[in-house]
Amino acid sequence: MLLESRDLSVGYRDQPLFNALRMDVDTGEVLVVTGRNGSGKSSLLRCLAGQQRPLGGTVTVEGRTADDRAPRFRRSVAALLDGGAWYPNLTAAEHLSFVQLVNDPLPDDWFTAADLTTALALDGFADTVPGQLSSGQRQRLAVAMVLARPSRLLLLDEPERHLDETGRDAVGRLVVEYADRGGAVVLVTHDASLATGPGLRTLSLDRDTTARPAGTSGKRRRRSGAR
Numbered sequence: 045m046l047l048e049s050r051d052l053s054v055g056y057r058d059q060p061l062f063n064a065l066r067m068d069v070d071t072g073e074v075l076v077v078t079g080r081n082g083s084g085k086s087s088l089l090r091c092l093a094g095q096q097r098p099l100g101g102t103v104t105v106e107g108r109t110a111d112d113r114a115p116r117f118r119r120s121v122a123a124l125l126d127g128g129a130w131y132p133n134l135t136a137a138e139h140l141s142f143v144q145l146v147n148d149p150l151p152d153d154w155f156t157a158a159d160l161t162t163a164l165a166l167d168g169f170a171d172t173v174p175g176q177l178s179s180g181q182r183q184r185l186a187v188a189m190v191l192a193r194p195s196r197l198l199l200l201d202e203p204e205r206h207l208d209e210t211g212r213d214a215v216g217r218l219v220v221e222y223a224d225r226g227g228a229v230v231l232v233t234h235d236a237s238l239a240t241g242p243g244l245r246t247l248s249l250d251r252d253t254t255a256r257p258a259g260t261s262g263k264r265r266r267r268s269g270a271r
C-alpha cells in the first residue's frame with residue numbers, strides 16, 4: 045500500500061477535527077476528499093504531506109512515517125497545497141524547465157515540459173513572468189510544476205482554484221493520467237466535476253470520518269478515461 049493512515053486524529057490544541065481515520069490509497073488510485081468549509085481537508089493533506097503532526101495515529105507512505113524533513117519522503121511526494129512559490133524573474137516556461145532540470149534524469153515515461161504545456165495550454169504565456177500572469181494562469185503553472193517532477197504520491201488541495209472549465213477539465217485528465225502512470229493521488233476539491241468519475245473513490249470528512257475504511261474499495265481501471 046502506498047499511502048496508509050491508521051487511527052488518524054487531526055486537529056489543533058488537542059481539539060480534533062476528526063478521529064480514527066483509516067485510509068488506504070494504492071498505486072493507480074485516486075481518492076477524492078470532500079467536506080464542508082472547515083471540516084479539516086487541508087489539515088488532513090498537510091498531515092499526509094508530512095508537514096503537520098497528527099494529534100494521534102499514523103500516516104505512512106511506502107511504509108515510512110510521513111515527514112517532509114526526510115529527503116526520501118520528499119522525493120516520493122509532490123504536493124500542491126496553497127498556491128505555488130515563484131521566482132519573480134523566471135518566465136512560466138523557465139519555471140517548468142527549472143523543475144525538470146533539478147530532477148534530471150527523469151524516468152523515461154515521466155510527463156515532459158511539452159506534455160504539460162500542451163495539456164494545460166501554457167503556450168500563450170510561456171514567456172511571461174509570474175507577476176504578470178492572471179490568477180488562473182498562475183494556477184495552471186502551479187499544477188504543471190507539481191506534475192513536472194517525478195513522484196509516487198500526488199497531493200492536491202483545491203487545484204480547481206481560479207481555473208475556468210477548460211482548466212478544470214485538464215486537471216481532471218492529468219490526475220487520471222498520473223494514476224495511470226503508477227502514482228497515487230489524494231485530491232481535495234469542492235468541484236463536483238472533479239469529484240466524480242468512473243473508479244474514483246471519495247472520502248467525505250462530513251460523513252466518513254469514523255473508524256472504518258474510507259470510501260468504496262477497488263482500484264480504478266487503467267486507462268479508463270475516467271471523467
Ligand SMILES: Nc1ncnc2c1ncn2[C@@H]1O[C@H](COP(=O)(O)OP(=O)(O)OP(=O)(O)O)[C@@H](O)[C@H]1O
Pocket residue numbers: 056061079080081082083084085086087088
Ligand atoms: N494552524 C492552525 N491553527 C489552529 N487552527 C487551525 C489552523 N489551521 C486551520 N485551523 C482550523 O482548523 C479547521 C479546519 O481547517 P482546514 O483548513 O483544514 O479546513 P478545510 O476543510 O480545508 O476548509 P476549506 O473548505 O474552507 O478550505 C478550521 O476551523 C480552521 O480554523
